[in-house]
Amino acid sequence: xxxxxxxxxxxxxxxxxxxxxxxxxxxxxxxxxxxxxxxxxxxxxxxxxxxxxxxxxxxxxxxxxxxxxxxxxxxxxxxxxxxxxxxxxxxxxxxxxxxxxxxxxxxxxxxxxxx
Amino acid sequence: xxxxxxxxxxxxxxxxxxxxxxxxxxxxxxxxxxxxxxxxxxxxxxxxxxxxxxxxxxxxxxxxxxxxxxxxxxxxxxxxxxxxxxxxxxxxxxxxxxxxxxxxxxxxxxxxxx
Numbered sequence: 057x058x059x060x061x062x063x064x065x066x067x068x069x070x071x072x073x074x075x076x077x078x079x080x081x082x083x084x085x086x087x088x089x090x091x092x093x094x095x096x097x098x099x100x101x102x103x104x105x106x107x108x109x110x111x112x113x114x115x116x117x118x119x120x121x122x123x124x125x126x127x128x129x130x131x132x133x134x135x136x137x138x139x140x141x142x143x144x145x146x147x148x149x150x151x152x153x154x155x156x157x158x159x160x161x162x163x164x165x166x167x168x169x170x171x
Numbered sequence: 172x173x174x175x176x177x178x179x180x181x182x183x184x185x186x187x188x189x190x191x192x193x194x195x196x197x198x199x200x201x202x203x204x205x206x207x208x209x210x211x212x213x214x215x216x217x218x219x220x221x222x223x224x225x226x227x228x229x230x231x232x233x234x235x236x237x238x239x240x241x242x243x244x245x246x247x248x249x250x251x252x253x254x255x256x257x258x259x260x261x262x263x264x265x266x267x268x269x270x271x272x273x274x275x276x277x278x279x280x281x282x283x284x285x
C-alpha cells in the first residue's frame with residue numbers, strides 16, 4: 057500500500073481480555089517497529105523486526121506483550137490479560153532499511169482503551 | 172543510554188513568522204541520527220527532516236531547517252514562514268549507534284496564530 061496501515065484505529069477492551077493489533081507496512085520495507093505513546097508523551101520503542109525475526113524486543117514491558125511477523129510483512133502485536141495501564145496509542149512504523157536517513161514511515165496508530 | 176530533551180511544552184508563533192523548537196540530546200555514540208517529526212491531531216507521525224552526526228552542513232527541507240550544534244548536542248528545528256497548518260505537536264528523536272530504534276523527546280506543541 058501507499059502507507060503504513062494499522063487496524064483497528066480504535067479498540068476498547070475490558071481489563072483482563074486479550075487483544076491483537078495489526079500493522080501492514082509499506083510494501084518492500086524490511087524493517088518494522090512498534091512504539092507505544094501514552095498521553096502527553098513521546099512514543100516509546102517496543103520491538104523491531106528485520107524480516108521475520110525480532111531483532112530487538114528490549115522495549116516490551118513484560119511477558120504479556122508479544123509480537124509476530126511470520127511472513128516478513130504484516131505484523132501483529134498481541135497483549136494478554138490487558139491492564140488499564142496498557143491504554144495508549146500503539147504506533148507501527150516501517151523503513152526500507154534500518155536506520156534510513158529517509159526516516160521511518162509511521163501509521164496512524166491504534167488507540168487502545170482498557171476499561 | 173540515549174536521551175532527548177525538549178524543554179518547551181508549548182510555543183506560539185504568528186503566521187508568516189519563523190519559530191525555533193529546541194532539542195538537546197545525549198549519547199555516547201559517535202554515529203547517530205537526529206529526526207524531527209510532526210504529529211497533527213490525527214495522530215500520524217510525519218517525518219520532517221534528518222541530520223546525521225557526520226553531516227557537516229545543516230539539513231534543510233523546504234521551510235524546515237535543522238540547526239545542528241554538535242559540541243552543544245543540540246538539534247533545533249527552525250520553521251520559516253509559519254502557516255496555520257503547522258499547528259501540531261513536534262517531536263525530536265534520535266537513533267544512536269547500532270540500535271535501530273528511535274528515542275523520542277516529550278514534544279513541543281506549536282500553535283500558529285493569525
